[in-house]
Amino acid sequence: xxxxxxxxxxxxxxxxxxxxxxxxxxxxxxxxxxxxxxxxxxxxxxxxxxxxxxxxxxxxxxxxxxxxxxxxxxxxxxxxxxxxxxxxxxxxxxxxxxxxxxxxxxx
Numbered sequence: 001x002x003x004x005x006x007x008x009x010x011x012x013x014x015x016x017x018x019x020x021x022x023x024x025x026x027x028x029x030x031x032x033x034x035x036x037x038x039x040x041x042x043x044x045x046x047x048x049x050x051x052x053x054x055x056x057x058x059x060x061x062x063x064x065x066x067x068x069x070x071x072x073x074x075x076x077x078x079x080x081x082x083x084x085x086x087x088x089x090x091x092x093x094x095x096x097x098x099x100x101x102x103x104x105x106x107x
Contacts, residue, residue: 021097030093034086041079048075 024030052068 021100025097030090034090037086038083041082045075045079048072 048071052070052072056065056067
């Protein structure tokens with residue numbers, strides 16, 4: 001946990017930032033944000049799979065089945081990219097918070 005003992009004088013902004021960061025860490029806000037982003041992307045991926053692959057089979061017309069594989073592939077690529085970006089941001093933010101904590105504990 002980041003503390004405010006290293007703040008000189010009455011720097012209320014710095015103290016407010018420390019309290020805000022502690023609030024985010026204590027309430028696991030980043031985990032909730034990451035989970036909501038990934039669940040939204042997974043929802044888009046499943047919907048595109050159902051609309052592009054499953055529904056054309058179920059609702060086949062007399063003229064044949066028309067698959068929309070391109071949309072499914074685009075959503076798979078989008079899901080992979082967003083997942084990698086979220087992972088990288090989560091990893092960097094965890095490092096940043098750990099560095100802040102170590103800096104405050106060490107002083």
